[in-house]
Amino acid sequence: MFNGICSGLSDITKLSDAKSRSISAENFTGEKGGGGKATEGFGANAARELGKGWKISPAIHLKPGEEHTIADIEGPGAIKHIWMTEGSPRPRLIILRIYWDDNDYPSVECPLGDFFASADTSTHNTLTSLAVCVNPRRGFNCYWEMPFFKRCRITVQNLWSYEFPLFYQIDYVLTEIPENSAYFHAQFRRVNPVKYMDVYTILDGVKGRGQYVGTYMYWGVNNNGWWGEGEIKFYLDGDKEFPTICGTGTEDYFCGAFDFDVGNRYVDFCSPYTGFQASKQDGCYKANQRFSMYRWHITDPIYFCSDLKVTIQDLGWRSEGRYLPLQDDISSIAYWYQTLSSEPFPILPDTNALEII
Numbered sequence: 001m002f003n004g005i006c007s008g009l010s011d012i013t014k015l016s017d018a019k020s021r022s023i024s025a026e027n028f029t030g031e032k033g034g035g036g037k038a039t040e041g042f043g044a045n046a047a048r049e050l051g052k053g054w055k056i057s058p059a060i061h062l063k064p065g066e067e068h069t070i071a072d073i074e075g076p077g078a079i080k081h082i083w084m085t086e087g088s089p090r091p092r093l094i095i096l097r098i099y100w101d102d103n104d105y106p107s108v109e110c111p112l113g114d115f116f117a118s119a120d121t122s123t124h125n126t127l128t129s130l131a132v133c134v135n136p137r138r139g140f141n142c143y144w145e146m147p148f149f150k151r152c153r154i155t156v157q158n159l160w161s162y163e164f165p166l167f168y169q170i171d172y173v174l175t176e177i178p179e180n181s182a183y184f185h186a187q188f189r190r191v192n193p194v195k196y197m198d199v200y201t202i203l204d205g206v207k208g209r210g211q212y213v214g215t216y217m218y219w220g221v222n223n224n225g226w227w228g229e230g231e232i233k234f235y236l237d238g239d240k241e242f243p244t245i246c247g248t249g250t251e252d253y254f255c256g257a258f259d260f261d262v263g264n265r266y267v268d269f270c271s272p273y274t275g276f277q278a279s280k281q282d283g284c285y286k287a288n289q290r291f292s293m294y295r296w297h298i299t300d301p302i303y304f305c306s307d308l309k310v311t312i313q314d315l316g317w318r319s320e321g322r323y324l325p326l327q328d329d330i331s332s333i334a335y336w337y338q339t340l341s342s343e344p345f346p347i348l349p350d351t352n353a354l355e356i357i
Contacts, residue, residue, distance in 0.1 A: 064162060083139065093111070108186040118138075120279055147184075214295065219291045233311050
């Protein structure tokens with residue numbers, strides 16, 4: 001019998017014993033038949049003439065500094081879809097964490113907007129891809145499949161100094177999970193600015209077996225001119241000085257070419273596996289512009305057996321056709337699957353270092 005994992009158009013006609021469940025502020029535990037029973041909550045006043053069952057608890061309030069567990073699921077099962085939206089103008093100061101199978105450390109730890117490939121939501125840009133969609137207005141959707149054997153716990157923390165509402169829905173299945181299934185991971189990093197002649201590290205310290213499946217980058221330039229000559233490098237399974245996989249340029253890795261430039265203007269694009277957005281369209285080669293880019297390795301995952309490190313160069317041009325090592329503001333999310341790690345991620349930057357100015 002089909003277990004409901006990795007379902008798509010090719011599987012949609014198959015019968016399954018999987019049990020569909022959903023967690024939201026209207027059903028905090030995902031209990032069967034447990035939705036819409038609230039008698040108090042975010043919408044209680046609006047529903048005061050209608051009564052129970054009429055959208056009484058569509059959201060929660062997150063107080064300053066509060067970390068709230070929005071899902072605690074006993075497995076085996078798999079997260080199939082996450083939808084969220086929030087009322088904060090500071091998505092960098094909302095931290096999403098996901099823990100698998102009672103692990104002490106989160107396997108996902110990211111600012112909310114960055115996790116959904118949208119670091120700066122002030123412009124309300126949309127994004128349409130296979131793994132992530134952002135729909136008007138700030139409707140965040142994640143379709144990365146996330147299997148677990150024993151338990152899944154998801155928390156959201158408010159690092160902002162104000163309270164705000166959080167709307168969310170986590171759709172999942174309870175089903176048998178194949179023994180060779182790996183756990184989903186996502187890690188945030190930021191360096192502002194990158195040191196001169198240094199490289200930016202997207203991911204390091206990964207130990208175990210798995211596959212790298214995606215990169216999101218939010219890049220703020222501090223020089224005039226083209227900024228994306230840098231090569232991405234994947235160090236696999238004991239690679240030291242030189243990587244096994246070496247790209248040819250930043251825009252090339254994100255599946256564009258020649259500076260994303262047509263007619264001396266950056267051209268945005270959004271596709272199932274890769275995309276690019278210039279956050280400020282005030283000229284093609286002005287300093288202090290910011291750029292949002294994603295690349296999903298869905299059909300071309302990068303497999304590793306024991307360890308993985310990913311870096312990218314911060315590189316532009318100077319006079320006489322010479323490369324210029326840049327000192328830009330770079331942040332990223334690395335997405336990968338692996339055997340469950342017991343090692344903690346690097347400590348997140350503090351609120352000042354997270355904020356986009």
